[in-house]
Amino acid sequence: MARFYDRLAADYHLIYDDWDGATERQGRALDTVIRSALGTAPATVLDCACGIGTQAVGLALRGHRVTGTDISPAAAARAGREAARRGLEMPVRAADMRALPFGDGTFDAVVCADNSLPHFLTDEDLLTALGEMRRVLRSDGLLLISTRPYDRIRRSRPASTAPQLHGAGSGRTVTFQLWDWHEDGERYDLEHFQLIPAGDDWRVEVRRTTYRALTEGQLAGLVTEAGFDAPMWRQPEDTGFFQPLLTARRRAAR
């Protein structure tokens, strides 16, 4: 997994037409959800799958005290550079979310956004990761997870994603994915293609991984099993965030 994202780190922003704009938009939407749940003061936030910083930098820009971790050292390092470039103080380090390097109750909120959790292919790994998120959250702290809209996707089992363009004219790059569904209808292998202009031709980068497409009900059930209360899915039309967003609260200690 780290290898997939280490290889992608330098080109990750090409997935977006305008990565800086997406960072600001996503940060604004998550900030509204966080402040409406926890109050208006800045929160201590862990982004445990920060990648190159799309949500972490966006939330730091909104005044939160954000720490970023990611299993990919190259992605986490780039998130640190992106924060520094904007004059933001944002500690980052490489870490597996199944073994977070923080003490119990450290954060007000934990974010795991843009389809990071579906990298886990078993309930056991998912529960280990969710258990770690719970452990580092303070009592009644806020969990935010976003995934692709898999309830809809599982009904149609698409074989590809639409091409995403970045840049213009001869500098234009193209990103798309091919998906091969397993017989269980839940897991799919993906090939992630990036076409990058190279003189009169294209350089083609292909990276491969497997995802597990959990329904909203399945993920809410696991979140409850891991010790969270009030799991609630919120849709993009309500939050302004580009993916469905699951929020839940760390169950208070009894």
Ligand SMILES: C[S@@+](CC[C@H](N)C(=O)[O-])C[C@H]1O[C@@H](n2cnc3c(N)ncnc32)[C@H](O)[C@@H]1O
């Ligand atoms: C689709 S990317 C999203 C990254 C970031 N949230 C963003 O939107 O730019 C998924 C991220 O999950 C990270 N990831 C996958 N498995 C992980 C694990 N076990 N622990 C921590 N991060 C992990 C990957 O390295 C990758 O950066």
